[in-house]
Amino acid sequence: MNLTSATSSPQDCQAYRASILHFTADPAFEERAHAWHEDGLLIVREGRVLAAGDYAVLRASVPEGVSIEDHRGRLIVPGFIDTHIHYPQTDMIASPAPGLLPWLETYTFPTERKFLDEEHAAEVARFFLDELLRCGTTTAMVYCTVHPSSVNAFFAESEKRNLRMVAGKILMDRNCPEFLRDTAEGGIRESEELIKKWHNNGRQLYAITPRFAPTSTEKQLRLAGELAREYPDTFLQTHVAENTDEVAWVKSLFPESRSYLDVYDHYGMMRPRAMYAHCIWLDDADRRRMRETASAASICPTSNLFLGSGLFDFAKADAMQVPMALATDVGGGTSFSMLQTMNEVYKVARLGGTYLPALRMFHMATLGGARSMQLEGTIGNFAPGAEADFVMLDPKATPLLARRTGRCESLEELLFAFALLGDDRAVASTYSAGRQVHARAGQQA
Structure with a gap:
């Protein structure tokens, strides 16, 4: 899978390795409504999503000269x-x-x-x-x-x-x-x-x-x-x-x-x-x-x-x-x-x-919001070409959250812990159009 183009340069692209979740449909009405990549890769070019998927599948497609930022242990979701x-x-x-x-x-x-x-x-x-x-x-x-x-x-x-x-x-x-x-x-x-x-x-x-x-x-x-x-x-x-x-x-x-x-x-x-x-x-x-x-x-x-x-x-x-x-x-x-x-x-x-379910709550806060605003394809998920607005969530942000997420046995349990125990401290960093616009104290700016 080759995602490079003649006009790409290392300055145009960024790549982030972490767990990745986004939605393609409403889980209240469709069984297969989300994409989950436990070891995932998000590739951004010129402020838009180039690709999101499994790290093992996409890593060879990262343009030459682009360093992959390693955020394993964290979860990337749409803004x-x-x-x-x-x-x-x-x-x-x-x-x-x-x-x-x-x-x-x-x-x-x-x-x-x-x-x-x-x-x-x-x-x-x-x-x-x-x-x-x-x-x-x-x-x-x-x-x-x-x-x-x-x-x-x-x-x-x-x-x-x-x-x-x-x-x-x-x-x-x-x-x-x-x-x-x-x-x-x-x-x-x-x-x-x-x-x-x-x-x-x-x-x-x-x-x-x-x-x-x-x-x-x-x-x-x-x-x-x-x-x-x-x-x-x-x-x-x-x-x-x-x-x-x-x-x-x-x-x-x-x-x-x-x-x-x-x-x-x-x-x-x-x-x-x-x-x-x-x-x-x-x-x-x-x-x-x-x-x-x-x-x-x-x-x-x-x-x-x-x-x-x-x-x-x-x-x-x-x-x-x-x-x-x-x-x-x-x-x-x-x-x-x-x-x-x-x-x-x-x-x-x-x-x-x-x-x-937690999956539905996360949908409501991401793709559900975009769909209700008639902005699907622009924001709300990681479809190719969508604007690269996303958040990195830290499951170890607080002692209690770390203790609970350390015992999670499913994606639903992990998301439910974020929803019931999380707050602004769980947000390690926030990105808008591919650019970091917030970093929690102690994180890379």
Whole structure:
């Protein structure tokens, strides 16, 4: 097998020897859904995957002059994908409140007010991205604030690091403080300007972002749907059916709609690349509509537990084959770590009567996220030509993790130990487009 080309040079290529895991399908529905190479080799050229497979098969294909980095004893997986997170809420994570709506009023809105200042926004964006990379997250769907300055600051910092990020300005023209209120026309105009500036600019992608139905007038929602149709390859992100008080509020504001989700459907917001956070209080008609439109559910277990919102119903979502992915939802969520988020989603599922194997949780955090975002082939696994975003996990990162993984007798046991016992310390290093962008203290930079 010869993977070299006339244009390759040692400077273009890197090769990493370690155990390698990635997914080719959803293990919830297909038996042979993953590729596992206990002694594996990942070859990267010009920031993209050239090949991933068994070391014994691929080692002769490493271009001449390229040194193979030996990381045996570690596990390489695709970079984690967080499908719902608020970067302006970094500084208010772990803020006490009796529920979602008072939490928004007491902490969220005052914190977001500060992002009118682009220097402040840039400083938070730097910390936020450092934290994501420290936890092995290489792509996220990010909420900014109503201020265009917050979007510009975020994308500028992401662009410097050549990260694959999705973000957008929040749209919010009612039921919020005056200092965070835009207008129906003004919010859409600013969003379109930001689309033209940032969408597909390098690795940056734009998401049209109504905060949630109660904070947008019918006019703003209609204009947002029109913008989504005008720019069909943009993303759309919002919240739906997070808790019962919110659902009742939406019913009072939109009495003609069949359901909360139906509000968005009415305005043309259900389509591929639409990501709906939470999706707890849906019915089967809602779930069926999500499948029909390829709209995805972003599951946020730490946030849902923290705010007492409810438990995502995996059995009903699976019965309808709703596209789904995993998310931290910082700052309602209590950790940037997708490993810790796996820990919580496992427990949420068990409380609802569903058992989630570790393979499925890792799929949700990698290829599942990419598929739900319509980005399979770009990120999410090690298919040839995919962008080389990946993480090295260390099974000896903590004494307890080392003791447990030293007794693992299967891949499932190893992954389950990472999911239930792992956190940012288990991430030895993180790579974006083939370049190392984080190394744990004491690791090679």
